[in-house]
Amino acid sequence: MVLKIPRPLTKVAGPKEIVRQFVPSWFAVTMGTGILAVVIYDFPFPFSHQSDLGWAYWFFNVGLFSLFSVLFLSRWIFFFKDAVPMFQHPVQSMFLGAIPMGLATIVNGLVLFGTPHWGNAATVAAIALWFVDVGLSVLTGLLVPIFMVTSHDHTLEMMTAVWVLPVVPAEVAAASGGLLLSVVQNQRMAQYIAFISMLLWGFSVPLAFSILVVFFLRLVLHKLPPSDLIISCLLPLGPIGTAALAAAELGINARRTFEVSGDGLAAYAFRSLAEASPAIGILVASVLWGYGAWWLVVAIFAIGRTIKKQLPFNLGWWGLIFPLGVFTAATVDLYKLTGFYLFRIPAAVFICVLFVLWWIVMIHTFMRAYSGELFYAPCLGPRQVCTQNELEI
Known part of the structure; x- marks a missing residue:
């Protein structure tokens, strides 16, 4: 793919049109950037300035998330209809789940980079x-599926793995909760966070895995998605990797959280949970890691088979980063647990x-955002360019 330097904002009428056409799929950029910061921090072969590099990516991600939040809220304020x-x-609508998942990477960075500094x-x-x-996460996990079963027009043939996006944020929050346990000093608060994280895991993982079963059936019956949606074949790695990551994080940090004194039934149960959690974390994360490895190979085959043809760039390319990122983070945690x-x-x-994929996708994203090409809301129908009068706020 040849990357030509475009003229600025040739595809939109102006800055107000950017606000009008701004869609939640932009938050996939923050998901990918945030998870890269986390895995750089946890690179298993330490190198000089490792933490500083991760900090730089996280700080950049905070700026991106803040900018996207302003644009998204502005669309609702000034272009509500x-x-x-x-x-x-x-x-x-599925990409509404990208908002809480992007926010979760901010939380992770505050734990890893913010707490040591502030x-x-x-x-x-x-x-x-x-x-x-x-x-x-809970709101997205309930609201979007309700729209799916009441008003959306879906067919099995047109299904893609983006169906998992509204339900996965809850397990992403569970993984962040597991990481948060490492810095929370109040043990009672830590126990609340741990139990909420486990509830979120149950709220999300079974439904996400059910969707993956249907998606595999769709692949068997109707073969690979079209080339502009082929990146979605990697999305199943997201819920699998995040589920493994959440189990591993809870396994790593639950001992400190649930070690209590006393003779009551609750104290005994908590101590038992503290002792068993590392083993449970290893078991669950390892099983899911094997499942994720299967999907990773299938996705590489699907994308590789399609990349021979022309593979058009869109924001869906960020689906290469976050799913592989959470699977990688789970791999790092399994190394911490097992050695x-x-x-x-x-x-x-x-x-x-x-790291290489992020730079490739980010450069293409920047160039096409610079031209205005990526500022397009499919929910508004074919690309429209408003007149200046229509854009008056």
Whole structure:
């Protein structure tokens, strides 16, 4: 693919049109950037300035998330009638799940990068944002499926793996909750976060895996998706990797959270949970890692088979980054839990691949955003360019 330098904003009428056409799929950029920051921090072969590099990516991600949040909220404030149809669109509505997943990467960064620099203030901010993320995740996981079963027009042949996007945020929040346990000093608060995380895991993972079964059936009956949607074949790695990551994080940090004194039934149960959690984390994460490895091979085959043809760029390319990123993070955690090179070496390879993929996708994203090509809301129908009078706010 030849990348030509475009003229600025040739595809849109102006900045107001950018707001009108802004869609939640842009938050997939923050998901990918945020998970890259996390896995760089956890690179299993330490190198100089490793933490600084991860910090730089996370700080950049905070800027992206803030900018996208302003644009998305502005669309609802100034172009409310044009924003409402998003809920009825069978694809764009799915990307509402990208918002809480992008926010979860901010929480993770506050734990990994903020707490060492800013101390307890960063921990308090991480806890507050995590609860906001939980609320958004539950809302998305309920609201979008309700629209799917009541008003969307879906068929098995047209199904893609984007169906998992509204339900996965809850397990992403569960994984963030597991990481948050490492810095929460109040043990009672930590126990609440741990139990909420387990509930979120149950809220999301069984439904996401059910969708994956249907998606595999769709692949068998109707073969691979069209080339512009082929990247979605990697999306199943997201819920699998996140489920493994959440189990591993809870396994790593549950001992500290549930070690209590006392003779009551609850104290005995908590101590038993503290002792069993690392083993449960290893078991669950390892089983899911094997499942994810299967999907990864299938996705590589599907994308590789299609890449021989022309593969048009769109924001869906960010589906290459986050799913592989959470699978990589789970691989790193399995290495922490087991010490096996079976996980250490693949984790290092995946992180290097992610780093290269991020730059490729980010450069294409920047160039096409610069031209205005990516500012297009499918829920508004064919690309429309408003007149200046229509764009007056």
